[in-house]
Amino acid sequence: MTEPSASLNHRTLPLLDADVLRTFVTIAESGSFTRAARQVFRTPSALSMQIKRLEETLGQPLFVREARQVRLTPEGEVLLGYGRRLLKLNEEAVTQFLAPSLEGRVSFGTTDVVGSRILPGVLARFARSHPAVQVDVVVGNTATMVQRQEEGELDLVLITVGNDGQEPPGEIMHSEPLVWAGREGGIAAQRAPLPVALANHGCVWRRAALEALDRAGVSYRIAYTCEHCAGQEAAMRADLAVSPFPPSLIQPPLRKLDHDALPALADYHVALMRRPGIGSAAEALAGHIVDAFQTTHG
Structure with missing residues (x-):
């Protein structure tokens, strides 16, 4: 990778736009402009233009375009590490000022197949934004999760439901064919x-x-x-x-x-159910869950 010119200083160096960095990271993690476009709700051509401008700004190629996927160049791999850290720092900074200080305890139930998919990232981001909130996680089958929520034991549950023609319970997070x-x-x-x-x-x-x-x-x-x-x-x-x-x-x-x-x-769905009357901490965790599915599946 080309070393930056010694003549550059802090007044002439360009600033990296957070939105463009988010696009870059999404493409890198999904391996496809098309899949990334669905996740960020834009067209592949719009993402392509963003990456082109980013490459021009840095003076380096970031992706190798192949028939059905894209892969990072060595320069792109370096930027991916920086991009992830910058986006995480941006999230923490904004949360520090905009998110109210929350305390308390949230009980969250999930099936193992759903939990293994999104739970690590959700808990990590929630802990950074709301470190004073304790999250109790219970893993079990859908029937058990629903029953325990009805009995008031669980604030939030993520369950799998079928495509049987009836209105699914809760808010649909993800649908997929079996x-x-x-x-x-x-x-x-x-x-x-x-x-x-x-x-x-x-x-x-x-x-x-x-x-x-x-x-x-x-x-x-x-x-x-x-x-x-x-x-x-x-x-x-x-x-x-x-x-x-x-x-x-x-x-x-x-x-x-x-x-x-x-x-x-048939298809199946992943649904998020919220117990009536849950507090602000549980609503905040629910927001992180929704964001995780939107980011992962678009």
């Missing part, structure tokens, strides 16, 4: 009856899979049941079964299966 997943190069999908790994009763993924198999007249056996999706992943990795799974959670050595004998599956 697909069949299994091990890359595995033979579980070719076995008869079809071995399936499912979550316990009450899981919307389980219901969607069984309804689809019954409608299609596919012979199957429930080979494994488990409380958490990690158990389903273990059965798939061992090539002992296939499972209904969201595409966003499928990682090697697992893959989406396109076997002709496997019926199409």
Whole structure:
């Protein structure tokens, strides 16, 4: 990377715009101008213009454009580290002056599949903006989370709900189709009856899979049941079964299966439910959750 000229000083150095930095970081993390555009609610061409101006300002190429994705140049990797730190510092500075000082305790329930997706980032940002608030996190299945909220134990719950034609409870954070997943190069999908790994009763993924198999007249056996999706992943990795799974959670050595004998599956939703009368601290955490889903999924 080219060293900055010694003749430059603090009065002539350009300032990096926070909005442009946010665009740059989003593109770098998503690996695509198109995906990043959906997340920041702009067009890919608008993002391209922002990056072009940023590259001109810094005098360095930041991305290598490839057919279906973009990747960072060495200069871009350096800027990514700076960009993340600058955006975090900007958030902390603004919060220090604009966010009211909150104290108290928030009880938050989530399913394991949802919590593992957004919880680390949400808790980290919330702790920086509201360090005096204690957050109690409970992980369990959807039915348990809803019941505990109805009993007044949980302020906020993130649950998975099906696409059954009824109005979903709470505020929809994310929607995604379910697909069949299994091990890359595995033979579980070719076995008869079809071995399936499912979550316990009450899981919307389980219901969607069984309804689809019954409608299609596919012979199957429930080979494994488990409380958490990690158990389903273990059965798939061992090539002992296939499972209904969201595409966003499928990682090697697992893959989406396109076997002709496997019926199409319905969508599922992630919903945020708020207990009536929750305080300011819980509302603030809810805001962080909403922001996390908008940033992650657009």
